[in-house]
Amino acid sequence: MDSNKELIEALNQIEKEKDISKDILLEALENSLVAACKNHFGKADNIRVNINRETGAVGVYAERKIVEEVTDPASEISVAEGILNFPLASLGDTVQVEVTPANFGRIAAQKAKQVVVQKIREEERKVLYHQYYEKEKDIVTGIVQRYVGNNVSVNLGKVDAILTENEQVKGERFRPTDRIKLYIIEVKDTTKGPRITVSRTHPELVKRLFEAEVTEIREGIVEIKSIAREAGSRTKMAVYTSHPDIDPVGACVGMNGARVNAIVNELRGEKIDIITWSEDPKVLIENALSPAKVVSVEVDTEEKSAEVVVPDYQLSLAIGKEGQNARLAARLTGYKIDIKSESQVHSVLDASADMPDPSLDLHDGENEYNGFDF
Incomplete structure (x- = not known):
């Protein structure tokens, strides 16, 4: 067949501009032309199309078996014709016979445009997918x-x-x-x-924002150990460093709060509490309930629960509005937290041993809290 240098030149150009392999495009075109052969030969099971990678010449080959008597010309060839065209072949061998139709150059040119356009779209889609998958x-x-x-x-x-x-x-x-x-x-x-x-609600959004803003986190000097978030309202984050000269909380807050404020602005005013992580659950729970002051913490590591006592005037702060501070602290630490005021603890101690525990009774303003369980 006549060579098709223009096709190869076009594919070389696409390879440079679109970063799509010429071989991938040629393979796709060959496969497409095999399907086109079905219209011409009635079937394409034994058909192979080959495009010369240098000249662009298109050849169609049929796989045929050398037999004594031909019953299916599409898949068989006689011994005489087989040996004449393939001197090294013998009876029973399979040979590749060129069967390129006279008008196949025109068919190939039409298919080439369709295949190249489709393949470019597919490859661009794959590139986009991998770009964002990363x-x-x-x-x-x-x-x-x-x-x-x-x-x-x-x-x-x-x-x-x-x-x-x-x-x-x-x-x-x-x-x-x-x-x-x-x-x-x-x-x-x-x-x-x-x-x-x-x-916009995922806790990892806050984590990634801190990684981008805080050099020490990005470099692995400061580590975000745990994060709990109620999107749009408040986030609690526990940070840690093994470097004795670095304050992990200070690094996250930044000079005059510059670093944390940049993130608060991005989150449109969401409050962020940053606390120091500790392997000691007592210390961690006390830190997690910040800004409230804590009198004592008793933990049950097996049950993953803790009883916390706070000063009477700090109970409302420890619990937080609608229980948010205690709820986030529980999520941050992984412990179920029961908060009581000092007066509640004293009243329980003063009560007789067989008296039931006071039930939770939350009221507004100055009314009494009887403990809060998270």
Whole structure:
């Protein structure tokens, strides 16, 4: 067949510009031409198409068996013809017979365009998928496009992601062109390109923001040991360092609070408590209940529970609004925390041994708290 240098030159250009292998494109074209042969030969089971990698010449070959008497010309060849064309072959051997149709150059040219366009789309989709798959479990900056119902369409550069209502912080509203940080939960490959699930509520968003903002965390000097978050309201984070000269909390807060404030601004005012991690659960629980002061902590490591006593005037602070401070402390430490005031403890000690424990009775203002269990 006539060579098709233009095809090879075009594929070489695509390989350079699109970073798509010429061999991948040629293989796809060969496979496509095999399917096209079915229309010409009635079947393509024994057909192979070969495109010369240098000249672009297209050849069609049929696999045929050398037999004494031909009953199926599409898959068999006579001994006389076989030995004439393939001197080294003998009866029973299988040979590759060129059967390139006269008009196959035109068919190949038509198919080439279709295959190349389709393969470019597929390869670009794969490149996009792998590009964003590498960012899974990390943060990216997105530009808000528009609201789609209660969901938000966000452009991540080369692809759009949907921030669903479930992954939005309650009360947060965005305007088109707003730049926001997002945590990529999952990247899935689909026929329409990568489908990216993003979040503003995930605790790892806060963790990644600190990694980006705090050099000591990024370099592994300071480690985030645990994090508990109620998105849009408050996050508690426990940090640790083995370096005696470094204050892990101070490193996260930054000079005049610059580092933590940058993250608070990104989270639109969400409060962040940073505490020092300790392997001693008593110390950890006491730190986790900050800013409340603690009188004593008794822990049961097997039950993963703790009884905490705080001064009367600190009980409300330790529990927090609607129990949030104690709830986050429990999540941060992994311990069930029972908080009581000093007067509650004294009243229990003064009561007779057979009296039942006081039940929880939370009221507003100055009314009495009888303990809070988390």
